[in-house]
Amino acid sequence: MRGKKLGGVLLAAAVAAAGLWGLTCLLVPKYTGRVVEGNFTAEYYREESPHDVLILGDCEAYENISPVTLWREYGITSYIRGNAQQLMSQSYYLLKDALREEKPETVILSISAMQQAEQSNETYNRMTLDGMRWSREKLEAILASRMEGEHLIEYVFPLLRFHSRWAELGGEDLTWFADRPLVTHSGYYMRADVRPAGTFPAERRRSNYEFEEKAYEYLDRIRELCEEEGIALILFKAPSLYPVWYDQWDMQIEEYAKAYGLAYLNALEEIDVIGIDFSEDTYDGGLHMNVYGAEKVSRWLGPVLQKQFGVPDRRGDAALSAVWEAKAARYDAEKQSQEEEFARLGYLTRFSGDETGASD
Amino acid sequence: MRGIRGKVVAAALVATAALAATPVPAYAWGFSFGAKAEEKAEESYVFRSGETDIVMGGDSAPVVRALGTPLDTFEADSCAYQGKDKIYSYSGFELGTHPDGGVDVISSVYVLDPAVSTPEGLQLGDPKSEITKLYGKGYTLENGVYRYVKGSSELAIYTTGGIVDAIEYTAIAE
Numbered sequence: 001m002r003g004k005k006l007g008g009v010l011l012a013a014a015v016a017a018a019g020l021w022g023l024t025c026l027l028v029p030k031y032t033g034r035v036v037e038g039n040f041t042a043e044y045y046r047e048e049s050p051h052d053v054l055i056l057g058d059c060e061a062y063e064n065i066s067p068v069t070l071w072r073e074y075g076i077t078s079y080i081r082g083n084a085q086q087l088m089s090q091s092y093y094l095l096k097d098a099l100r101e102e103k104p105e106t107v108i109l110s111i112s113a114m115q116q117a118e119q120s121n122e123t124y125n126r127m128t129l130d131g132m133r134w135s136r137e138k139l140e141a142i143l144a145s146r147m148e149g150e151h152l153i154e155y156v157f158p159l160l161r162f163h164s165r166w167a168e169l170g171g172e173d174l175t176w177f178a179d180r181p182l183v184t185h186s187g188y189y190m191r192a193d194v195r196p197a198g199t200f201p202a203e204r205r206r207s208n209y210e211f212e213e214k215a216y217e218y219l220d221r222i223r224e225l226c227e228e229e230g231i232a233l234i235l236f237k238a239p240s241l242y243p244v245w246y247d248q249w250d251m252q253i254e255e256y257a258k259a260y261g262l263a264y265l266n267a268l269e270e271i272d273v274i275g276i277d278f279s280e281d282t283y284d285g286g287l288h289m290n291v292y293g294a295e296k297v298s299r300w301l302g303p304v305l306q307k308q309f310g311v312p313d314r315r316g317d318a319a320l321s322a323v324w325e326a327k328a329a330r331y332d333a334e335k336q337s338q339e340e341e342f343a344r345l346g347y348l349t350r351f352s353g354d355e356t357g358a359s360d
Numbered sequence: 361m362r363g364i365r366g367k368v369v370a371a372a373l374v375a376t377a378a379l380a381a382t383p384v385p386a387y388a389w390g391f392s393f394g395a396k397a398e399e400k401a402e403e404s405y406v407f408r409s410g411e412t413d414i415v416m417g418g419d420s421a422p423v424v425r426a427l428g429t430p431l432d433t434f435e436a437d438s439c440a441y442q443g444k445d446k447i448y449s450y451s452g453f454e455l456g457t458h459p460d461g462g463v464d465v466i467s468s469v470y471v472l473d474p475a476v477s478t479p480e481g482l483q484l485g486d487p488k489s490e491i492t493k494l495y496g497k498g499y500t501l502e503n504g505v506y507r508y509v510k511g512s513s514e515l516a517i518y519t520t521g522g523i524v525d526a527i528e529y530t531a532i533a534e
Contacts, residue, residue, distance in 0.1 A: 037440040059439045084439035120533070121442055201434050201447040201454055202472055205518045205526045207505035242436065287436060 057110025
C-alpha cells in the first residue's frame with residue numbers, strides 16, 4: 001500500500017511538473033514578431049562549430065558587425081553574443097557562459113554599455129537572461145543585473161512572471177511552443193531598409209561624465225578573465241551618431257586601454273576610412289548600421305583582426321566551410337527578401353507599426 | 361486505488377491550471393507599470409512657452425498641439441522597440457517626450473537660446489548669483505551644476521566660470 005501511495009504521489013508530482021512546463025512553454029513570450037531580440041541569447045547554443053572571435057555587447061555589437069561578411073571575405077569565424085541594452089555585467093557572464101562551450105582567440109567588447117551600469121527596463125533583462133542555460137553564470141548574472149522589484153524566483157519559474165499572458169495568446173504561441181525560429185545570423189540582427197541620418201538634438205551637458213564604478217568593475221572582470229584564458233581583448237565603439245558618445249567617455253576608454261595594453265577600435269573616428277555613407281548605410285537615421293553599413297564595418301574590422309591579432313583564415317577547413325556556406329546562403333536569402341520588400345513598399349512590414357511588441 | 365490515483369492527478373492538473381490562470385495583478389510581484397501622466401504631474405517644475413505651461417511628466421499631446429508645428433522632430437526607437445523617444449525643436453528650446461503608460465509624457469526641456477527665460481526669470485548668460493536669488497538654496501551642487509528637485513521633476517542649471525550656460529528640466533524616472 002505504501003508503495004502504491006508513493007507511486008501516486010510521484011505520478012501526481014510528475015503530472016504537475018509536466019503541466020507547469022507545458023504552461024511555461026505556452027505563456028512565455030516568443031519574440032517572433034517585430035521584437036525578436038528575446039531569442040538572441042538562446043540561439044548561441046544552436047551553433048555547430050567553434051568561433052575564433054566572440055563579440056559581446058548591446059545593440060552596438062549585434063547591429064553593426066556581420067559575421068557572415070567576416071567569414072566570406074576573411075575566413076574569420078565569429079559570433080555575436082549581444083542583446084538589447086546588455087549591461088557590462090551581463091556581457092561578463094555571457095562570456096563566462098560561452099567559455100563553457102568554447103575558447104575563442106579574440107573577444108571584441110562593445111563599450112557603449114559603460115554609460116549605463118544598471119538596467120532601466122525589466123524587459124531588457126528578461127530578453128537577455130531568460131535564454132541563458134541554467135548554470136552558476138546565469139544565477140550570478142540575474143543577481144548582478146536584476147532591477148528593484150525583480151525576483152529570482154520569477155527567473156527560476158518564468159510562469160510566475162508571464163502567467164498573465166494567457167489573455168493575449170496568439171497563433172505564434174502554439175507554433176513556437178517548444179522551439180524558436182532562427183532570428184539572427186550568428187548573432188547579427190539584419191536590417192536591409194534605409195533611413196538616412198538627419199539632424200540630431202543638441203548635445204546635452206552632464207554634470208558627471210565618469211563611468212560608474214560597477215561598469216568599471218565588470219570591465220575589469222572581463223579583462224581579467226580574458227587574461228586568465230589567454231584571449232586577446234579588443235574594446236570597440238560602433239559608428240553610431242546618436243546618442244552622443246561624449247569625448248570625456250572616449251578619453252576614459254582610451255586611458256583604460258592604454259593602462260592595460262588593450263586595443264581600442266573607435267569606428268566613429270574611422271567613418272571615412274570605413275566608407276560609411278549615412279544617407280545609405282543606416283536603417284534608423286544614424287543610430288545603427290543597416291546591413292550595408294555592417295558589411296562595411298566588417299570589411300574594416302577583418303584586416304585588423306588578421307593583421308594585428310593573427311585571427312586565422314579558416315576557409316581551407318572543409319567542415320567549417322560547409323557550416324558557414326549554409327549560414328551565408330540563409331543570410332543572402334534574407335537580405336534579398338528584405339531588399340525586395342523595401343524596394344516594393346519603402347519599409348519592412350515586419351518592423352513597421354507603433355506597438356512596442358513587448359509581448360511578442 | 362485507480363480512483364484515488366485519478367483524483368490525485370486531477371487535483372494536480374487543476375492546481376496547475378489555477379496557478380497559471382489566477383489573475384494575480386502584476387504589482388503583486390513587485391512590478392510597476394508607471395503611473396498615469398496626470399498623477400505624475402501633480403507636483404513638478406513647469407517651463408512656460410508663451411501661454412503654454414509645460415509640466416514635467418505630464419501628457420505631451422496637448423502641449424505639442426498648443427506649441428504648434430515644431431522646427432524639427434527627432435524620433436528614436438529604443439532598442440528592441442521598447443518605446444519611441446521624441447525630441448521636438450522649437451525656437452529657443454527642445455522638448456523631449458517618452459512613452460509611459462500608453463501616452464507620450466514630457467521627459468525634458470532643454471533651453472538653447474539666451475533670449476528664452478524660465479518662468480522665474482533665469483536665462484543663459486546670467487551670473488550664478490541669479491540662481492539662488494530665483495530658486496533658493498535647496499540645491500545640490502556637483503561640478504558646477506545646480507540641481508533642484510520638485511516632486512518627480514528636476515531642474516538642472518549648468519554653469520561654467522560662474523555663468524549659466526545650460527538649463528534643463530527633466531522628469532525623474534520612478
